[in-house]
Amino acid sequence: MVKERPERGVQAALRLLAARIRDDVRPAEAVTLACELAVAHLGVAGAALRTLRRGAAAGCRARAGEPAAPAVRRPLVHQGEVYGVFSFYAPPRGCGLDTYVDQLAPMVAALVLREELRRRGDQVVAAREAERHRLRRDLHDGLGGNLASIRLRLETAADLLVHEPRGRRLVADAARTAAGINAEIRSVIDDLRPPDxxxxxxxxxxxxxxxxxxxxxxxxxxxxxxxxxxxHPAVEVAAYRIAAEGLTNALRHAAARTVQLGVWTSATALRLDIADDGQGRPPRRPLGLGIASMARRAEEVGGTLRILPRTDLPHGTLVRALLPGGTV
Ligand SMILES: Nc1ncnc2c1ncn2[C@@H]1O[C@H](COP(=O)(O)OP(=O)(O)OP(=O)(O)O)[C@@H](O)[C@H]1O
Ligand SMILES: [Mg+2]
Incomplete structure (x- = not known):
């Protein structure tokens, strides 16, 4: 039974939906909510919604209430493209379902497009991670292995040159250089995936x-x-590196008494805070490599980085990274 006047019911449903979509809600939850609100506020017996992208299923399907006859179907059209199909079961006359669908269409379109963007971002992150993995393996097994064997042979040759002190020194020098290059390669490998x-x-x-x-x-x-x-492994590396630079900066520049490293996760994101109670960033101080690198690492995985003065304390700096929290 519709308790509200039809237009009021529709507006109430849309307001509730818009508020939830503004929160960090997954598309599947939003679509389910759209169906539940149709039942609660439009007085239909049941509702079903599936999202579409370029005519194909876009991954979300939801229903609420009972699938009673008659079924009335409406496409969700936004800027000439169909982003979903809404089915209303046994709708009361004049319940406002066309208004509901018209106003819902841009919200569903935004959800579908956001999801598509997230999926594409995930693909880019996964491709980059696969490339890093290959690089790590090649560096370790190829360059690293060959250099280690060159170094061993040079050390053996140096031992053999007992009566040639100049030659022995040169060869021993070359062995040390090979060892140094190997250590550099090791640190590049570790940087691609920190051992911790x-x-x-x-x-x-x-x-x-x-x-x-x-x-x-x-x-x-x-x-x-x-x-x-x-x-995603790339998100983990980004979070770890940002935390490391954030802590280093706080210890080097803030003259802080305490620094807090905090992590929070929601359904779709990971928030990383490095908050110090130090003197704050001096104005107009040029950026060094560290802040630029933190920002680049966040961006590379589809996240953001902000550096803000603390608002909960008279002084101090907050470094906040928001990174996509999608699972592998
Ligand atoms: N937590 C902080 N508190 C106060 N000042 C900070 C803080 N973090 C950064 N700064 C200021 O911002 C500047 C830039 O930081 P950034 O990390 O980019 O470079 P850096 O630490 O000076 O050098 P590096 O390239 O080695 O990281 C610092 O020199 C410092 O003045
Ligand atoms: Mg720094």
Whole structure:
């Protein structure tokens, strides 16, 4: 039964839906809500909605109430493209379903397009991660292995040159250079996937990072959920590197008493905060490599980075990274 006047029911439903969509809601939840609100506020017996993109199913399907006859179907059209089909079951006369559908269409279009963008972003991140993985393997197995064997042979040759001190020195020098290059390769490999991440996962690696920075005159606390769901490896590397630079900056520049490293996750995102209670960033201070690199790492995985003065304290700096939290 419709308790409200039809237009009021439609407007109430749309208001509630818009408020939820503004929150960090998954498309599947929004679509389910659109059906539930149709039942609650338009007085239909049931409602079903499936989203479309270029005529194909776009992954979301929801229903609410009962599928009673008659069924009235309406396409959700926005800027000439159909983004979904809404079915209303046993709608009362004049319940406002056309207004509901008209106003719902841009919201559903935005959801479908956002989801498509997220999927494409995920594909880019996954492709980049696969490339990093290949690079790591090639560096380790190819260059690294060959250099190690060159170094060994040079060391053996140096040992053999007992009666040629000049030759021996040159060869030993070359062996040391090979060892140095190998160490550089090792650090490039580690940078592509920090060892702590591989061993302890993101949560464990962040806790270790905070512990390593703690106690040098500044207290470093970590507030990290004990278990974080598996994220894209590239997102984990970005989060870890941003945390490392954020902590380094706080210890180097802030003269802070405490620094807090915090992580929060929602259905679709990971928030990483590095908050210090130090003197704040001096105005007009040019950016170094560190802040630029944090911002680039966030952007590369489809996230954002902001550096703000603390609003909850008279002074201090907050570095906040919002990274996509989609699972692998
Ligand atoms: N937490 C902070 N508190 C106060 N000032 C900061 C903080 N973080 C950064 N700054 C200021 O911003 C400047 C730029 O930081 P950025 O990390 O880009 O470069 P850097 O730390 O100076 O050098 P590097 O390239 O080695 O990172 C710093 O020199 C410092 O003045
Ligand atoms: Mg720095």
């Amino acid at each position: 991440l591989a061993e302890a996962g993101l949560a464990g690696a962040l806790v270790r990072l905070a512990a390593r920075h703690d106690g040098s005159g500044t207290e470093v606390r970590a507030r990290v959920p004990r278990r974080l769901r598996a994220l």
